[in-house]
Amino acid sequence: MLEEALQAPGPRPLPPAVADLLRAEQAPPRLAAHLRQVHDVACDLLDRLADEVPELEVDRTAVTFGAATHDIGKARHPEELTGPGSRHEPTGERVLLSYGVPADLARFAAVHADWDRPDATIEELLVTLADKVWKGRRDPDLEQRVTIAVAAATGREPWDAFLLLDDVLTHLAERADERLAFQAAYPV
Numbered sequence: 149m150l151e152e153a154l155q156a157p158g159p160r161p162l163p164p165a166v167a168d169l170l171r172a173e174q175a176p177p178r179l180a181a182h183l184r185q186v187h188d189v190a191c192d193l194l195d196r197l198a199d200e201v202p203e204l205e206v207d208r209t210a211v212t213f214g215a216a217t218h219d220i221g222k223a224r225h226p227e228e229l230t231g232p233g234s235r236h237e238p239t240g241e242r243v244l245l246s247y248g249v250p251a252d253l254a255r256f257a258a259v260h261a262d263w264d265r266p267d268a269t270i271e272e273l274l275v276t277l278a279d280k281v282w283k284g285r286r287d288p289d290l291e292q293r294v295t296i297a298v299a300a301a302t303g304r305e306p307w308d309a310f311l312l313l314d315d316v317l318t319h320l321a322e323r324a325d326e327r328l329a330f331q332a333a334y335p336v
């Protein structure tokens with residue numbers, strides 16, 4: 149089932165190195181399906197932002213890798229796939245480091261639930277945003293942080309950045325039901 153979750157038609161495939169990490173971790177198929185969805189939405193989000201605000205500098209590799217691995221610690225804490233819990237966060241970073249993933253990429257696993265820090269980077273905010281909007285969830289506080297970051301980085305007025313982001317996220321949220329159904333089809 150893991151191979152099916154990794155390869156079934158639907159969201160973009162994960163980067164091959166990430167798929168290999170999930171195989172090595174014997175990840176639950178649902179985790180692989182979830183990471184594909186969030187990675188796919190992060191790619192769409194980056195594409196839209198690149199079209200709409202090309203002057204915004206974002207480390208695309210970091211965002212896509214972060215989205216593709218943020219919950220990898222749930223392979224070792226599978227109960228957190230269906231229930232609350234944050235043990236997967238430090239575990240995920242440790243797991244990635246143990247496979248030789250550079251610290252600046254492993255970090256997303258540890259901080260994806262902790263975006264509300266003054267020093268959160270635009271890359272961290274975008275991974276968290278993708279992890280919400282894939283299922284249609286909107287978070288006004290998070291979106292405000294991204295709006296401010298986009299406005300500051302591009303010189304746009306905050307209202308202009310807000311409308312742009314709102315439009316992009318509304319569009320991405322439209323396919324949430326389809327994504328939830330894909331993910332739910334794979335067992336924990």
Ligand SMILES: [Fe+2]
Nearest residue numbers: 186218219279
């Ligand atoms: Fe997630």
